[in-house]
Amino acid sequence: MNFDVTKKSAAVFLSAAMLAGCSSAPADSSSDAADSNAGSETNTEQASGNKVSDTVKIGLNFELTGELSDYGIKELNGAKIAIKHFNEREDKxxxxxxxxxxxxxxxxxSITAITRLVEQDGVVGVVGPATSGASIATYDFASQKATPVISPSATQVNAMMKADGTPYEYAWRVCFEDSVQGAGMAVYDYETLGAKKVVIFNANSDYGRGLADAFKTKFTELGGEIVDTVEFGAGDKDxxxxxxxxxSLDYDCIYIAGYYNESAQIVNQLKADGVSVPITGADGFDSADFRNQIGKDNANDIFYTTAYTSADPSDELKKFIDDYQAEYGEEPGMFAALSYDATNLLLSSLEATGEDGAALNKEIENANFSGITGSFTFDKDTHTPNKSILIVELVDGEQANTTEQKVD
Known part of the structure; x- marks a missing residue:
């Protein structure tokens, strides 16, 4: 079961044209629900683009309470830092x-939230939510109202696509898709960690299954074997x-596709039972709550896909980290960084065009954006960025150095 690994600390770049950030429970009925809450038809005056006023409102729609609030709160904080930086400019x-x-x-x-933001609060665009299900639920309404929505971390496969295979016109994301991070982790496990046999734990959600399916496909394609697959539910603790x-099984590595609460409990119980093989996972691991729950001693030999690392920061990233720490008393993680970029994309596009509606949306579509989670342009067929992803290693609870790797 155990094997030796020559550990290379990880922030691993996987260049890929991204297709779909963090997903939530399935949202099969979201489009129908959005239709029933949509209200009036698209406002043609707004769709043509109105000049913005001296004060511009943007919506911040996030999971601030509930099981996944750590993601939403971090993304709200990241968005607020972006707004703070914009408002501090003398030339704004x-x-x-x-x-x-x-x-x-x-x-x-989430549908109720975006309805209020657009129809009552008069926002010109929305950042969030963090999870895919809550995000997807807003896309139909946003497109009807010609109000761009930028999701920091809606990674679900085909999250931006309607049933007819075309993208929601006013929906965008700044993150990679689960199919990309699942396949990327499979390559890393097989080629870098040397794992040939893997056990998978995955959540019984679109997020967990999408990751697990992508991992299985790529890992077996490379010649690896999936020894067993365990599926768990949201809220499971034992x-x-x-x-x-x-x-009693023979395996070299364990891949966990789930959110931070359940994933932390799985890690703790594996470690307590003496399991010492590397544990790998997805961006659901990228949470301070995950690291706090497993503790420093257990936070070793763990690798996960992410869109962000604070290693060797640029001047822009250093300012973001410093300002975030000063404001919230902790270091920012991936979700805060993605939201910072999503908010800056909305604000820079708004500044460039000076208009809302269709003009603002077209500016987002054609953006050549450079942010703290990478530079990208959008794939216009999927409304998903062409950008790099990372794989990071936890060493005593801290991200370590990086290795470059590509996925074909």
């Missing part, structure tokens, strides 16, 4: 006001039966 063309709302990680609440189930 307008002042930005962020209108905050809690979607509670629920698709229906994984002892699963740990017992895999104890």
């Amino acid at each position: 063309p307008f002042t930005v006001e962020g209108v905050e709302i809690d979607d509670k990680g629920d698709t229906q609440e 994984f002892s039966s699963y740990v017992t189930r895999i104890k």
Whole structure:
């Protein structure tokens, strides 16, 4: 079961044309729900583009309470730092006001939130939510109202696509897709960690299954073997039966596709049972709560895909980190950084065009954006960025150095 690994600390770049950040529970009925809450038809005056005023409102729609609030709160904080930086500029063309709302990680609440933001608060664009299900639920309404929505971390496969295979006109994301990070981790496990046999734990959600399927496909394509697959539910806390189930199996690595709460409990129970093979995962690991729950001693030999690392920061990234720490008393993680970029993309596009509606949306579509999570242009067929992803290693709970790797 155990094997030796020559550890290379990881921030691994995987160049890929991204297709779909962090997903939530399935949102199969989100489009229908959005239709029933959409209200009036698209406002043609707004769709043609109105000049913005001296004070511009943007919506900040995030999971501020509930099981996934750590993601949403971090993204709200990142967006607020971006707004703060914009408003501090002496040459700013307008002042930005962020209108905050809690979607509670629920698709229906998210539809209610965007309806209020657009129809009552008069926002010109929306950043968020963090999870895919809550994000997807807003896309139909946003497109009807000609109001761009930029999702920092809606990674679900085909999250930006309608049933007819075309993208929602006013929906965008600044993150990679689960299919890309799942395949990327498979390559890393096989080629860098030397794993030939893997056990998979995945959440019984679109997020968990999408990651697991992409991992399985790529890992077996490379010649690896999936020894067992364990599926768990949201809110599960006792994984002892699963740990017992895999104890006698022969494997080199464990891949966990889930959010931070359940993933942390799985890691703790694996470590407590003496499992010492590398544990790999997805961007759901990228949470301070995950590291706090597993503790410093258990936060070793763990690798996960992410869009952000603070190693060797640029001047822009250093300012973001310093200002975030000063404001919130902790270091920012991936979710805060992605939201910072998503907000800056909206603000820079708004500044460039000076208009809302269709003009603003076209500016986003054609953006050549450079941010703290990478530079990118959009794939216009998928509304997903062409950018790099990273794989990082935890050493005593801290991100380590990096190795470059590509996925074909």
